[in-house]
Amino acid sequence: MTVTQQDEERSLTPRRVGALAEDVRLACMRISRRVRFESTYAVAPHQFSVLARLEEGPRTPRELADVEKVSPPSMTRTVTHLETDGLVTRSDHPDDGRQVLVTLTVAGREMLHTIRRQRDAWMASRVAGLSPQEQRDLERAVAVLQKLAAA
């Protein structure tokens, strides 16, 4: 099949979009699964997810429950666990006495970095094993993957 400049400007056919979407989804889910299996956890996945969320700044348990799509009691339990482990702190909300602010500690931030290093180590060894051409193709597509992952 010959690919002309004109072809490059045209969208893929719905059929090809469907096949591409299926392949990308499957590959991403398999990679994700492998990464999770390869790295040993100091904290459980749902705890890691909360820690990562707190990197952006302090949040209330309600906000964390909403964004993580779990119930408030579940988030209470998770936050309590993280607090016991010294990874977050609870403090009074300055404006609203009902609310609580959950903040990442230095240890929590270090835990995030440690886990990410573990996860990246496996993927880096895989990427290093690709051919130069495959690495270039992947580099060109990573921006697209990030766009798919966003919002």
Next chain:
Amino acid sequence: MTVTQQDEERSLTPRRVGALAEDVRLACMRISRRVRFESTYAVAPHQFSVLARLEEGPRTPRELADVEKVSPPSMTRTVTHLETDGLVTRSDHPDDGRQVLVTLTVAGREMLHTIRRQRDAWMASRVAGLSPQEQRDLERAVAVLQKLAAA
């Protein structure tokens, strides 16, 4: 930066490999998470995973437990649940009286297809929203993603 033919034949620097690996891993895990959140499940993730494994052919509970990395009692529970729902059947092993063969039913196979359609629907709408150039870049890289996901 100018990219010559010679550059194309050279591997990326370790630093660039590391950055690429990090970006790819993060994007894949975010996409995977989004897909899981977007689709509503008729069966739980660990049950889906077992159904998918049985697509290749019948397996014993022991084999399923090993490959899914759960304990034998957990797999007994999962298989019992799937059997109750009519998605798999248990039968005697022809050669070894101790073992049991777990086989996918027609309903189980249909369930797999239904869930995959749900998952692909979200991804297809995302891919359809990409520019033609982005779609081409993604198509070129999907083989690399599949290679990363394999083995």
Next chain:
DNA sequence: TATTGTTATACTCTATAACTATA
């Protein structure tokens, strides 16, 4: 005696409902 599968039991994460404190 070793292995497969199951049952017994306990722990964790999840949820809904009820309770307390504050707005």
Next chain:
DNA sequence: TATAGTTATAGAGTATAACAATA
């Protein structure tokens, strides 16, 4: 009266230990 957070309680998934059947 409504909302944030917690506690009470129950349901589902996981694990280890113990047991029955078979190799």
